[in-house]
Amino acid sequence: MAYRVKEVADLTGISIRTLHHYDHIGLLKPSFLTDAGYRMYNNQDLERLQQILFFKELDFPLQKIKEILDHPAFDPKHALQLHREVIIAKKERLERIIQTIDQKIQEIEEGAEMEKNKMFTAFNLKEIDEHKKKYSEEAKQTHGKEFVRQVEEVTASYTDAQWSFIMGKWKDLYERMARYIGDNPSHPEVQRAVDEYRQLITDYFYDCTPEIFRGLGDLYVQDERFTKNIDQYGNGLSRFLCEAIHIYCDQLKAADDSLSCKAKNPPR
Numbered sequence: 660m661a662y663r664v665k666e667v668a669d670l671t672g673i674s675i676r677t678l679h680h681y682d683h684i685g686l687l688k689p690s691f692l693t694d695a696g697y698r699m700y701n702n703q704d705l706e707r708l709q710q711i712l713f714f715k716e717l718d719f720p721l722q723k724i725k726e727i728l729d730h731p732a733f734d735p736k737h738a739l740q741l742h743r744e745v746i747i748a749k750k751e752r753l754e755r756i757i758q759t760i761d762q763k764i765q766e767i768e769e770g771a772e773m774e775k776n777k778m779f780t781a782f783n784l785k786e787i788d789e790h791k792k793k794y795s796e797e798a799k800q801t802h803g804k805e806f807v808r809q810v811e812e813v814t815a816s817y818t819d820a821q822w823s824f825i826m827g828k829w830k831d832l833y834e835r836m837a838r839y840i841g842d843n844p845s846h847p848e849v850q851r852a853v854d855e856y857r858q859l860i861t862d863y864f865y866d867c868t869p870e871i872f873r874g875l876g877d878l879y880v881q882d883e884r885f886t887k888n889i890d891q892y893g894n895g896l897s898r899f900l901c902e903a904i905h906i907y908c909d910q911l912k913a914a915d916d917s918l919s920c921k922a923k924n925p926p927r
């Protein structure tokens with residue numbers, strides 16, 4: 660079924676102007692134009708629009724949403740599962756804030772004073788802060804302080820919801836790879852997860868070259884802090900991940916060497 664732009668606007672509550680803007684920046688292009696020049700959207704376009712709205716709910720900028728949706732490894736079902744986890748976390752946090760407000764109102768009415776250790780529990784973002792700190796330390800060890808400063812400039816605008824989304828993707832990748840501990844780290848599913856792992860770093864932090872990626876793999880087994888963090892998802896996962904990253908980088912190098920050889924010796 661095909662929908663005109665006004666029908667999509669009426670269905671979703673999004674303005675026609677916004678839909679035109681999405682088309683202009685390549686975020687949501689109509690499936691086709693009529694002879695009269697009307698934009699026409701199909702069901703697949705509406706599915707993409709729904710994903711766009713989910714990511715907007717997590718405060719992702721439009722350009723980042725486009726990059727995520729256009730990536731070959733994008734999995735709509737997996738994205739929905741992560742959206743659900745993040746929104747549930749936001750819901751639970753809002754419920755804690757409401758509970759804190761109710762307690763404060765009650766104490767004001769009773770002339771009592773809230774215990775200091777309870778005043779800010781609803782606003783506790785310790786897990787997110789610890790994740791930021793861990794990533795900053797990781798980048799500092801592999802690339803130096805100036806590099807970390809540049810990365811922190813990039814991530815400074817990330818909201819708590821965005822950090823939760825990134826953390827959710829990392830957790831999912833660790834859990835997927837942990838299922839194969841004991842198997843060969845060259846297993847296709849493991850290598851697929853490793854590729855997504857590298858892409859996650861590139862998408863949200865910096866260009867993760869094969870050299871940098873190999874260094875990260877080494878860091879995961881050389882520094883007990885990172886080893887402990889990764890191994891919580893599976894005993895020995897840090898070592899398994901390091902080996903999988905080395906295999907991945909070796910395969911990239913072999914592919915690059917092959918292309919270089921062909922370029923130097925073209926067929927006659």
